[in-house]
Amino acid sequence: MTMDATFDPVRLRKDFPIFERQIHGKPLTYLDSANTAQRPQVVIDAVDDYYRRHNANVARAVHALGEEATGLYEGARRKLAAHIGARADDLVLTSGTTQSINLIAYSWALPRLKAGDSILVSRMEHHANIVPWQLVAERTGASIKVAPIHENGELDIDALKAAMTPDVKLLAVTHVSNVLGTVNPVAMICREARQRGIVTVIDGSQALPHRAVDVPKIGCDFYALTGHKMFGPTGTGALWARRELLEAMPPFFGGGEMIREVSFEGTTFADPPHKFEAGTPNIAGFIGLGAAVDYLQTIGMDAIERHESELCAYALDAMRSVKGLRIIGEAKERAAVISFLVDGxxxxxxxxxxxxxxxxxxxxxxxxxxxxxFYGVPATCRASMALYSTREDIDRFVTALDKVRGLLA
Ligand SMILES: Cc1ncc(COP(=O)(O)O)c(C=O)c1O
Incomplete structure (x- = not known):
């Protein structure tokens, strides 16, 4: 039983055709949702329906199909924006978090930063929230500063605040760690940064699939997200930014659809968000992502969070019974992502x-x-859950873990 009587992961699982599959003759126990989530039938249908019935380019044609495709595509933007408490006009559609963060790096940071400035990141960041800043630092002469974490996988908040010195112009931190499951207190971090005039970038990749996210409440300047981890198609994502930042930033890519007028004397650009969306986008993908948002809204993010939190506690308990197993990351506030190692x-x-x-x-x-x-290991194993994960998944996983541990010991 989950804590929420109306939430039934066993029923929800039936929405995901992949769970009909057997793997090596066994039922599929999918504990890799932090890598990419499975897709419900409604998302697959939305993509299929676009190609079968509405396929046309967006924002270019006045014919009926062109208008339908544009309506569906812009509708998806509105759904995704509403899902994070934002205005559609402030949401740039990208290919994923990686592109979203690179857009900030090249359009916001590169023209502004200089030698003597610093970019502050935490020790628990994904490479997508480290490497773009290193590329900016190399080209501007700015430095990268690293905020430490505690052994239990929580950010060292005192050290983070102490690192927010006047040279720091930008702070980039993940909402939820993809390795440790740690949920960072991003609203408090953004408040502290704002008081010091530091621009904040939150990597929301691992938060969106698992909890309600209200970007204005977080109070950040930029929020990046990726569609394929929140049950949408691959190659979809978004960047939300404060309007004044979007308006001040130059475009990252140039081409069709992002202009107002082009001549060889000079080009003027469309307003944000279209200024940042050159070329034909992943139309089918975003329509699918819109369907994923509808799906999540119908279930309710709070119910999903409660289910996953209960399941995570169940999994942690069960895993602790496996001999020689070490869990990496024991933050108090955590999502259902568990890294572990087994002795030997x-x-x-x-x-x-x-x-x-x-x-x-x-x-x-x-x-x-x-x-x-930081943890002195080359690699970990990671079990990560989602709304369709069940206690049966965890039982099968722990039984299998016990068996293979015996084989390897
Ligand atoms: C925390 C975090 N940030 C960024 C990314 C990059 O996302 P994408 O590859 O979809 O751009 C991931 C994906 O694993 C992630 O977990």
């Missing part, structure tokens, strides 16, 4: 043997080398 077993060997039992977990550095260095 390499993470990749564990994941390979678990796969033979039908259990999909991720092994590796999870695009977070600096975090692996």
């Amino acid at each position: 077993a390499h993470a990749h060997d564990l994941a390979t043997l678990l796969d033979l039992e039908g259990v999909a977990v991720r092994s590796g550095h999870h695009c977070a080398h600096p975090l692996m260095q």
